[in-house]
Amino acid sequence: MVDISQKVKQIVEEYIEPGYYFAINRGRQYGKTTTLYQLEKYLQDQYMIISISFEGADDLFDSRENFVRGFAQLVTKELENESLDANVIEQWNHYEEDELTFRNLGDKISRLCTDSDKEIILLIDEVDKSSSNQIFLSFLSLLRDKYLDREKGKENFFHNVILTGVYDIKNLKLKIRPDAEHRYNSPWNIAESFDVDMSFSPKEIATMLEEYEADYKYGMDIDKLSNEIYAYTSGYPYLVSQICKLLDESVWKNKYFGDRASV
Numbered sequence: 001m002v003d004i005s006q007k008v009k010q011i012v013e014e015y016i017e018p019g020y021y022f023a024i025n026r027g028r029q030y031g032k033t034t035t036l037y038q039l040e041k042y043l044q045d046q047y048m049i050i051s052i053s054f055e056g057a058d059d060l061f062d063s064r065e066n067f068v069r070g071f072a073q074l075v076t077k078e079l080e081n082e083s084l085d086a087n088v089i090e091q092w093n094h095y096e097e098d099e100l101t102f103r104n105l106g107d108k109i110s111r112l113c114t115d116s117d118k119e120i121i122l123l124i125d126e127v128d129k130s131s132s133n134q135i136f137l138s139f140l141s142l143l144r145d146k147y148l149d150r151e152k153g154k155e156n157f158f159h160n161v162i163l164t165g166v167y168d169i170k171n172l173k174l175k176i177r178p179d180a181e182h183r184y185n186s187p188w189n190i191a192e193s194f195d196v197d198m199s200f201s202p203k204e205i206a207t208m209l210e211e212y213e214a215d216y217k218y219g220m221d222i223d224k225l226s227n228e229i230y231a232y233t234s235g236y237p238y239l240v241s242q243i244c245k246l247l248d249e250s251v252w253k254n255k256y257f258g259d260r261a262s263v
Helices: 005-016 032-043 058-062 064-081 086-093 102-115 134-151 202-216 222-233 237-252
Strands: 022-025 048-053 120-125 160-165
Touching: 005 032, 022 032, 032 048, 032 120, 032 160, 048 064, 058 064, 058 134, 064 086, 064 102, 064 134, 086 102, 102 134, 202 222, 202 237, 222 237
Parallel strands: 022 160, 048 120, 120 160
Antiparallel strands: none
């Protein structure tokens, strides 16, 4: 595995610690989910991490009531994993039918953040699955309004919200009615721009090759090979992995290089 610990530390120092909300938008198989996983591991002792995904959750966006109830259920699973006090979880799970509104969901989150011993970070993967949906935009509006209230010191809310997806939700077009024109209408204007380079540098590629060389001892020139792989892939994680996979399965293990493995 490529060692991405420096990227994780950069994200923590530049985005997590200041309390920013932000989105990670990169192409498919660019390592977004892997980065979230590593970030979660890094932060789990200091923060409470609520990590959910909108993958396969299309029914959440059928109605506002469905979204509020479904989102609350997704959060419940995470709270149970945190082994929180039963009273905290019970209070989170309690709601009346007339409370299934975004306003009440925001109040529930604020109470949860107040009751928690740790600051809470919300991670949502595959966030652009239903990002042109009005209900999703209402959810973003909730996050924005609560973020602004938090900044003014009016109430507690998530320390960070991290959204990941292929497309930048600030630039998606919303079509309110079938006969209406598309228009830009994203309330995610409070988000900090995410500028961390997610591609693999030659130095990072070398960490994977070093681990491989320690196991198989082919005598490869790691510095030269890592730069060559970078030249072919520009550090795109999927292509880096595929080239290394081909080298492993079709070249080195079949000894096509013979005694020229260092070339």
